[in-house]
Amino acid sequence: MGRHRMWGKAAGALVLAAVVSGCSDSSDSADKGATKPAAKAVTVGEATATFQAAVTKFDTDGGCLEQEPGTCWEQMQALMKPARDLRKAANADKSTGPEFWSEAYALIDTMEDGIAVGEDKGFPAGGDALTNRDEVLGSAHDLSDWLAAHPVQ
Secondary structure, three states: OHHHHHHHHHHHHHHHHHHHHHHHHHHHHHHHHHHOOOOOOOOHHHHHHHHHHHHHHHHHOOOOOOOOOOOOHHHHHHHHHHHHHHHHHHHHOOOOOHHHHHHHHHHHHHHHHHHOOOOOOOOOOOOOOOOHHHHHHHHHHHHHHHHHHOOOO
């Protein structure tokens, strides 16, 4: 019985050491996170420029020429990220109100609907039916046009 009791104490000590080690690591991580400076807020002007650059890159890279599903997902996501950043910047912008941004918000929401599908649905044969490419890519270009017509610094 003494041998089992000694093994139990050794195992308990190891478990205790692992728990203490895990706790100290997590508290160190929390302390490190607390000392990180907050990310600098992006201005509407910067977000607009970044979004416009993403649309221009999409166009100059040839857009999305393949009709097969899944061939344009990366490009769709590359346009969605700066659109989300633009929405955050517009929300934080105090010089304009939500009414000013309502059309831009609607276009970004349409892009979100297309991305929410979770994949590129491709372009249907005949081109009569709309796909999530239209929601994301078409709305991105409409948003780009809207931003050009409504410049904000």
